[in-house]
Amino acid sequence: MEVEKFAGSVGPKFRLLKAIPVEVTREDGEVTVWSSEIQEWGCGYSLGSAMDDFGKSLPGLWRILHENRLGRHLQIIKERLETYMEPVSK
DSSP states (O other): OOEEOOOOOOOEEEEEEEOEEEEEEEEEEEEEEETTTTTTEEEEESSSHHHHHHHHHHHHHHHHHHHSSOOOOHHHHHHHHHHEEEEEOO
C-alpha cells in the first residue's frame, strides 16, 4: 500500500485548505484511495480517476455531516473534514 495526498478539486462551492492523506491500493486493474481520517474513499482505473472520484464525494460528505444531527463518531469526522476543506464564501 502506498500513501499519497489528495490536492484536487472539491467542486465549485468548496475549497481545499490542505492536502488530504490517502492510502492507495491497486487490485485487479482498479485503484482505490481511502482516507482513514475522514472515512471516505474513491475508486477508478487509474490513480487520477480514483482521486477525481474521491474529490467528487467530498461535497456530499460535507453536506451530510452539516445537515444532520450527529453522534460523537460522526462529529469527530466532521471536525476533521473541516480542517481540510471549507465552503467558498459568496
